[in-house]
Amino acid sequence: MISVRDLTKKYSGKVVLDLPALDIPQGQRFGLVGNNGAGKTTFFNLILDLIQATTGQVKVNDIEVQKSEEWKSFTAAFIDETYLIGYLTVEEYYYFLGNLRGISKEEIQAWIQNFEPFFNGEILNQKKYLRDLSKGNQKKAGIVGALIGKPDVILLDEPFANLDPTTQIRLKTLIEEEAEKNGTTFLISSHDLTHITGVCDRIVLLEKGKIIQDIKTTSKTLNELEQYFSN
């Protein structure tokens, strides 16, 4: 689904990302871990063509993101709260996204009812602007927004941060269900090792822009990662 070749990004001569080759097959729940400055967000921004690569290329579904914009029709992302439009209500924001992804208002209205437990009664019908929601609720609203229209690829940056424990667990279930039901490819970055090993079937560990480990998640993975980060 995603293939990366010779991808590097330099800022004033300093390499911040260097990925010779990386392939993420369809339906994979791909986890990205690493300390601050490891290059996680840079990688996401390159996939979304928000920054230009110094060398190399990213292909999503065989479409080279730097050359064509076709990838936008089946890719969604929630990176941070700047991915919300602060002066809209949640519903208006979803209708907007629905419209861009070819889903009618009525379909959205029916579809978001499924998320009532996830929203915990604090998001829908609040008559509040998104900018007036709490950080956690903004995150919930944004994550669900990324699911609208069943995109093939979804990128989530730190989805577990700021969420309450109940919602963290619900989010894990949600991601697993979406991946299974629709074959969605998830790219998730997180500092939360427990959650990311719990939800992803593959973990890539980045440090200073380079892949240090690329592992299929097993029951031992969490331990290995904790070992690595404690050194």
Added chain:
Amino acid sequence: MNSYTLVDSIQLAKKKFFRAPQWEFKLGVKILLGLLILYFLVLFLLFGMGLFHFIEKKLPGTDPILVLNQGLVYYFGTDLLIRYFFQATPVTDVKPLLTQPIRKSTVVKGVLLRSIPTIFNALPLVVLLPFCIVFSINKGANISIWSWFAGIIFLSIGVNFLIFMINKSKKFLLFFAFFFGIGIGLEKLIKLPLLSFFGKGLDALYQEGYWLGIPLLFLLWSVHTAYQFLKRQLYLDKGLGMKRGKLLGENLNLFDRWEEMGVFIKNDIRLILRNIRPRQVVLAGGLFLFYGVLFFSQDQYKEIPAIHILSGLFITGGFMLTFGQYVPAWESEYYNFLMCQNIPYKKYIKSKLYLIQFSVVLSTLLSLPYLIYGIDIMLNILATALFNFGLGGMITLFSGAFNTTPLKLNVKAKAFENTQNFSFTQLLFVLPKLLLPLVVFYIPYYFYGYHAGIMGLVLTGLGGILFQNYLLNRIVKMYQFRKHQTLSAFNK
């Protein structure tokens, strides 16, 4: 505990300025602005100096002070109104200081002190000081003129602190408008001198110095109340918290018929309704409608068509010039998000163009009363409207591709702060918006006269409409080409 001083606060402000993106350019703008302010300062000084002789000449035998006093109530009224809209009361700036070892009283005093050096407070000083000096020279120095002067300054600075308390209250605005309206109404209709009481009070100040106690009390009261008020506001759920906005523009379903374009237009309308900054800018754009009153009524401009053309461009393009010039910076807060959505660029740009064109049509309709200045004026307005409709909007959007200063939507702009979003490239693009129409007017005008010039504008506007699709494609190309530069600038 009192180690945080005014010096620190100024140093923070200095860092904020020099570390802002494009600060070198902003420095240039500040210098220009400084020169402009200096110019006005000198102008007002001269005005103040000349005022005495002017009144003496026009109304011989009267005391200039008593004449002035009658008008000062309107001055204070306008002053209050202008301050209400434009004087920033930066209370939220102090949030990071609250958890530091600084006394709340110090923080509040800092806020109050920093509010004094503003244009609004300088104005009476700059005008009245020379006035009073000239007065003293001519009439001999006496204590009464200076007690009058001190009284006015006390009142003016008192109003400065009053603004802290009324800044957030719409009720006050309504009350004020009501009171002032009734006052003027009664005065004009049945000669009930309500507002003149204020003038009488000022007279008393001048005639018997001990009345100075009242403005002094007012000043002390306003300082004290503002201090108490601000101290109470220093909590997250009070003045420092974000106020929850009331929901506006919920039902805009009528735009749904335009599908994707309708969605964008709906968003833009909500952007304007629901955010402080765009609201301010759009209101300013509305004021452009009155541009003609200044110039069409003056006979001396009759022979200069350039003045009329420019007036027409401003009248019909107020929204285009004020709101339009910040496309796409209006959406800088979530530009990352927009750029990874499946948004057809062309529809996005086109929706902005429609919005601008709609505003041109609306302003043109609203400018119909200018018909009282004659049919030629109206023709001129219609022709410039057509130019703005056909080409002006497109030039505005094209220049937007070079707009690289992000904008905070829900923050009130200070007076003159709009200049911070001003860049040299933007300035360059003002030229085609205003010079091009002059050129297409003047060439035919020179050879064939006024109506040929008007035709020149009309044809250019029509040309813009005819080639709209082609031009839009060029604009879209430019936006796509500059995408990453714009993104990196907006993310700063």
